[in-house]
Amino acid sequence: MFTKISIRIVLACSVALSPAVAAANDALIGGIVGGIIGGAISNQPKRQTTTKRVYKPAPVKRTVNTAQREANRQTQEALNYFGFNAGAPDGVMGRNSRAAVTAYQVHLGYPATGQVTQFERDFLISSYYRAQSGGATTAQLIAQHPQGVRGLLLTYRDEKLNGGAGSSAIAGHYGMPPVVAAAVNEIAKSSDPSAEQLIQRSGFVQLADINGDGQTDYILDTSVTGSAFWCNAQACAVRVFASTPDGYERNDFQAFNVSPAMFSCTRGTCSKTNDGSQLATAQLIPQQPAPVPTLPNTQMASIQAPAGVATPVPSAQPVVNGSTTVVNSAPTIPNFFGGSEGTAQSLTSYCAKVNLMTSANGGFVTEASFSDPSFTLAEQMCLTRTAVMAEGDDLIAKVSNVTPEQVTQQCRSFGPLLKEHVSAVSLKSRADAIAGVSSFVLSSGMSPQQLTATAKICLSVGYRVDDMDVAIGSALLLAALGDHAYGELAGHHLSQGIGATKRTDLAAEWYTATLTALADGANPVFVPNQGERLALLQLATSSLTGGATVSEPVQMQIPQLIVDQ
Structure with missing residues (x-):
């Protein structure tokens, strides 16, 4: 009985206290949930910050092409060395670098695109390394060239075009060896035209392989200067520069109407020959017949033969009657050059002259x-x-x-x-x-x-x-x-x-x-x-063609031959 009463009392108390306990539990749960959300909110920036620190730099580093940047840096350094301002060599070809490339292309006569081609870059870099390792030779070339360090590019380009290298290659002022350039300057000082104008005058610089060593020799003819300082009544000063393994040897002459055929050179020593200047004249002068011992009272026989019968041709004998009998020979084409091939112009010498003028003009x-x-x-x-x-x-x-x-x-x-x-x-x-x-x-x-x-x-x-x-x-x-x-x-x-x-x-x-x-x-x-x-x-x-339109070529009916490339 007592037990039942106790149970009822406990149940009643629990029912009476349940609203307060429920409210307390709600508050407790709400506090826990609020703390979790608040902690999540307060901790969220830390997780985002940590994520950025780990992943943000990675994509940037992976997009850099190290090899390309290094190549660009070399290009910028070479451009700066030759006086084309590419800015700091950072490997990024920006506006300054593109402007420098354009200036470099214009300097050498390349298309001015601002984008360096592989050929242009190879020449630029090789020239840069060559100049860096040239030492005193590089310094001398820079001092001699009117365009200074940029002139090295013209010098190296001319060497490449002429297929030369080393001391025998064209290098120096006006694209010529230093000793020849010095002679040009010497002549120009006593003449009205400038050195650059003299070089472009026809006949002043003549190129030929006079000594037969495969290298270009130079002839400077002062008669085209128009200056009396270098000429007398009969002839003008002529400078002949013959190539040797150690450089060029200068030979001084007096001559007129100069041509390479007038000179003969052995290594660096040259001399004048008479054949070159007098060949054409000698061929045109009628030659007097040399005295021939003759028999007295002999005449050339003339024999009439029947038609169709071949007769021996009698030997011609001169007639001694106080006059000379002229024997007419078969008509022939005159040849005033003394050889079957005439005087063919050398393309090697011609291109050397053209390259000199190109260099003097500052590019192609x-x-x-x-x-x-x-x-x-x-x-x-x-x-x-x-x-x-x-x-x-x-x-x-x-x-x-x-x-x-x-x-x-x-x-x-x-x-x-x-x-x-x-x-x-x-x-x-x-x-x-x-x-x-x-x-x-x-x-x-x-x-x-x-x-x-x-x-x-x-x-x-x-x-x-x-x-x-x-x-x-x-x-x-x-x-x-x-x-x-x-x-x-x-x-x-x-x-x-x-x-x-x-x-x-x-x-x-x-x-x-x-x-x-x-x-x-x-x-x-x-x-x-x-x-x-x-x-x-x-x-x-x-x-x-004077602006005239050239007619389209006629297509011949020939086999179409396909050549494997």
């Missing part, structure tokens, strides 16, 4: 500076010659079991085989010349692939050894085999009159056909990275 002709179509085409001729020789060197290196000397010897035999077709370039239209070469291809017995490789190698050899029959003949072969871009070379030889007769009308036809082929997608084999070159070639071709 551009569309903006264009004025003389003939000189512009001369520059392009020498530029393509350099590109051809570089390609040929690479191909010769791949020929197994044959030395370069053997390659040269074999390519020289190419000239006589193609001489007829080379001569036709000066006389026939492009279509007729190509047709003739195509017949040669069909009768050669060689596959187009073999002929293409052979022609590319021999084209390089022809330019290197100054054999124009080999060079032009190889270019014609390549054009006939489908490499139409090589037709540009025929145009150059016709426009400049080297290896071919100077025919601007035929040259324009070759140029137009080449430009048309390139516009239709032909492979640009010469300096393909210089897009402005073709526009300049088009401009020069148009000016060469």
